[in-house]
Amino acid sequence: xxxxxxxxxxxxxxxxxxxxxxxxxxxxxxxxxxxxxxxxxxxxxxxxxxxxxxxxxxxxxxxxxxxxxxxxxxxxxxxxxxxxxxxxxxxxxxxxxxxxxxxxxxxxxxxxxxxxxx
Numbered sequence: 001x002x003x004x005x006x007x008x009x010x011x012x013x014x015x016x017x018x019x020x021x022x023x024x025x026x027x028x029x030x031x032x033x034x035x036x037x038x039x040x041x042x043x044x045x046x047x048x049x050x051x052x053x054x055x056x057x058x059x060x061x062x063x064x065x066x067x068x069x070x071x072x073x074x075x076x077x078x079x080x081x082x083x084x085x086x087x088x089x090x091x092x093x094x095x096x097x098x099x100x101x102x103x104x105x106x107x108x109x110x111x112x113x114x115x116x117x118x
Contacts (some may be wrong), residue, residue: 001058022059023057025057025064028053028057028066028074031052031053031056032074032078035049035078035079035080036078036079036080039080040079040113040117042117043114045111046113047116049078050110053074057071066082068089069103070110072103072104072105076103078102079113080116083113087095087109088104090116091104094112095108
């Protein structure tokens with residue numbers, strides 16, 4: 001059956017299964033560092049980043065989980081500095097009473113980036 005075959009394949013190719021992989025803060029930092037060097041200009045790039053970000057943060061090993069505040073802070077760091085500046089400017093216009101020491105919600109950042117890329 002398929003499950004037996006899959007198990008056998010993973011025995012022959014260790015590391016082939018991304019389902020069981022646990023990630024660390026270093027993996028997330030590496031993702032953000034690589035993406036921050038590229039100017040995002042399509043919805044597809046945004047979707048790929050969101051998917052990778054969530055995949056890594058959901059698969060953190062024991063004791064590696066991020067708080068919602070940490071996720072909100074980390075998410076914007078994956079954008080090129082020019083694009084991040086545009087995102088933050090648009091967010092400041094949308095939320096003029098937002099306290100500067102409180103990170104914007106990831107959902108608000110996603111909505112804003114999607115709007116900017118549309």
